[in-house]
Amino acid sequence: MLARVVHLLPTELKTLLERLPEQMQEQLEEIRIREGRPLEIGFRGQSRFMMIDGNLRQTADGAYKPSADTCRKLLERITNYSLYAMEEELRRGFITVSGGHRIGLAGRTILDGGSVRGIRDIGAFNIRVAREVIGASAHLLPKLIDRTRKTLHSTLILAPPQQGKTTLVRDIARTVSYGLWPAYEVSGWQGRKVGIVDERSEIAACVRGIPTFDVGPRTDVMDACPKAEGMMMLLRSMSPEVLIADEIGRPEDGEAIREASHAGISIVATAHAYDLQDARGRPVLRKLLDEGAFTYVVELKRTEQGVMHRVVSAETQGRQASSARAVPLRRPAADGVHGLTGRQRADDP
Amino acid sequence: MIKLLGAVLILFAGTMIGFQQAARFVERPRQLRQLAHALQRLETEIGYGHTPLPEALERTASASPEPLAAIFRKAASGVWETESFTFRDSWEQAVRTQWAATSMRGNEQAVLIRLGSILGISDKEDQMKHIRLALLQLKAEEDAARDDQARYEKMWKSLGILIAVLIVILMV
Numbered sequence: 001m002l003a004r005v006v007h008l009l010p011t012e013l014k015t016l017l018e019r020l021p022e023q024m025q026e027q028l029e030e031i032r033i034r035e036g037r038p039l040e041i042g043f044r045g046q047s048r049f050m051m052i053d054g055n056l057r058q059t060a061d062g063a064y065k066p067s068a069d070t071c072r073k074l075l076e077r078i079t080n081y082s083l084y085a086m087e088e089e090l091r092r093g094f095i096t097v098s099g100g101h102r103i104g105l106a107g108r109t110i111l112d113g114g115s116v117r118g119i120r121d122i123g124a125f126n127i128r129v130a131r132e133v134i135g136a137s138a139h140l141l142p143k144l145i146d147r148t149r150k151t152l153h154s155t156l157i158l159a160p161p162q163q164g165k166t167t168l169v170r171d172i173a174r175t176v177s178y179g180l181w182p183a184y185e186v187s188g189w190q191g192r193k194v195g196i197v198d199e200r201s202e203i204a205a206c207v208r209g210i211p212t213f214d215v216g217p218r219t220d221v222m223d224a225c226p227k228a229e230g231m232m233m234l235l236r237s238m239s240p241e242v243l244i245a246d247e248i249g250r251p252e253d254g255e256a257i258r259e260a261s262h263a264g265i266s267i268v269a270t271a272h273a274y275d276l277q278d279a280r281g282r283p284v285l286r287k288l289l290d291e292g293a294f295t296y297v298v299e300l301k302r303t304e305q306g307v308m309h310r311v312v313s314a315e316t317q318g319r320q321a322s323s324a325r326a327v328p329l330r331r332p333a334a335d336g337v338h339g340l341t342g343r344q345r346a347d348d349p
Numbered sequence: 350m351i352k353l354l355g356a357v358l359i360l361f362a363g364t365m366i367g368f369q370q371a372a373r374f375v376e377r378p379r380q381l382r383q384l385a386h387a388l389q390r391l392e393t394e395i396g397y398g399h400t401p402l403p404e405a406l407e408r409t410a411s412a413s414p415e416p417l418a419a420i421f422r423k424a425a426s427g428v429w430e431t432e433s434f435t436f437r438d439s440w441e442q443a444v445r446t447q448w449a450a451t452s453m454r455g456n457e458q459a460v461l462i463r464l465g466s467i468l469g470i471s472d473k474e475d476q477m478k479h480i481r482l483a484l485l486q487l488k489a490e491e492d493a494a495r496d497d498q499a500r501y502e503k504m505w506k507s508l509g510i511l512i513a514v515l516i517v518i519l520m521v
Contacts, residue, residue: 010432081428
């Protein structure tokens with residue numbers, strides 16, 4: 001994982017991080033760089049401070065502290081020496097670099113008429129290493145296939161942050177777009193046209209409008225576009241059969257989803273929520289669920305074994321398909337079955 | 350016979366030295382003008398094209414005559430060739446190493462180096478402001494250089510010959 005982002009780092013940070021044990025480098029999820037403050041790295045959901053000698057500790061004493069010069073070099077590298085070309089990114093507070101890695105920024109903001117115009121004096125960076133897990137949706141997809149319409153059921157995926165929602169929808173987009181239906185009886189179906197509204201440039205990680213992740217040959221991406229507007233634009237212009245949106249929750253998102261679901265399009269959306277109960281506490285999601293905009297709700301949970309999912313039928317609110325499986329995030333594909341580690345029952349998650 | 354040959358050589362050398370000095374006074378305003386054009390081009394690339402800096406510099410280089418083009422090209426490639434460089438380092442090194450090939454002086458070098466320390470690390474308006482400031486300063490230098498040209502170009506040309514003649518007379 002470190003190898004994928006190492007080209008972004010200034011020499012001093014690079015040499016330091018390359019001292020990490022190889023296994024740790026593989027599991028790296030976040031590198032947090034704060035000017036003049038201890039260097040923090042995140043892996044497997046934990047965080048540690050990095051010492052000058054390359055060891056990891058829980059306490060910040062004696063930790064390596066990146067200098068102003070190091071931060072300047074880092075900023076230059078991630079912006080390709082062109083901060084002026086990143087105005088939109090600075091307004092949003094993060095930069096997506098090729099490879100899909102997202103770098104969050106914090107510092108002093110510049111206001112323009114009360115709204116944030118950008119960030120200057122950037123003093124903190126959070127490099128989130130992107131994972132592309134091919135086959136992450138292999139176990140989930142068969143349950144979501146709509147056999148009468150030969151497409152997917154509208155699905156809402158629920159999980160707290162950092163549980164693999166984006167990784168999952170990206171894989172769904174790719175699989176559906178390629179037409180690699182993971183169930184025997186539907187293997188002859190062709191792929192579907194997929195539209196992705198990628199407000200935070202996370203799903204497809206577009207760089208100048210071109211996806212850097214493989215999201216499939218029949219996929220169109222509306223990058224950095226507000227979800228509600230993007231969904232309507234794709235509906236009008238690109239005639240998608242499956243529409244994918246990340247992190248819905250605003251009233252206008254609900255409006256757009258309602259519109260799309262009445263247009264006969266399957267929607268795969270994600271939202272921040274612990275489970276279905278939790279989601280029903282949010283007015284927009286509750287309304288959508290009550291109206292039957294989604295056929296299924298999927299709850300994701302990340303455990304030691306991998307990502308567990310639980311499929312719930314949204315209409316009956318019952319627990320029809322309540323099987324859950326562990327899909328390890330970093331297991332390479334084997335024998336045509338992607339990332340299978342065995343079955344586990346988890347009836348009460 | 351040998352004396353005559355020597356005298357001719359001295360005259361020739363003196364004239365050449367004079368012309369060469371004069372040429373520096375002709376070249377300087379011309380290069381300053383070219384530099385101003387190049388910076389205007391850079392300003393357009395940054396302000397309106399949102400072109401990433403290395404690419405903007407490459408384009409500026411391809412539109413500029415030598416020896417200026419070499420400065421921009423080197424500044425753009427320096428950041429990739431030396432990993433530990435910030436853009437400021439790369440720019441400064443490019444300006445300093447290529448400077449000898451130009452006819453420009455220390456003042457304009459200082460303007461360029463100052464400009465390099467902010468290129469690429471602020472927003473669009475700020476970048477354009479700094480480039481315009483550098484352009485103003487270069488314009489002032491260019492005016493001064495034109496005055497110098499008017500004053501010293503002829504002087505150096507005649508001075509070369511005259512000194513050569515003086516040496517010849519003294520030797521005879």
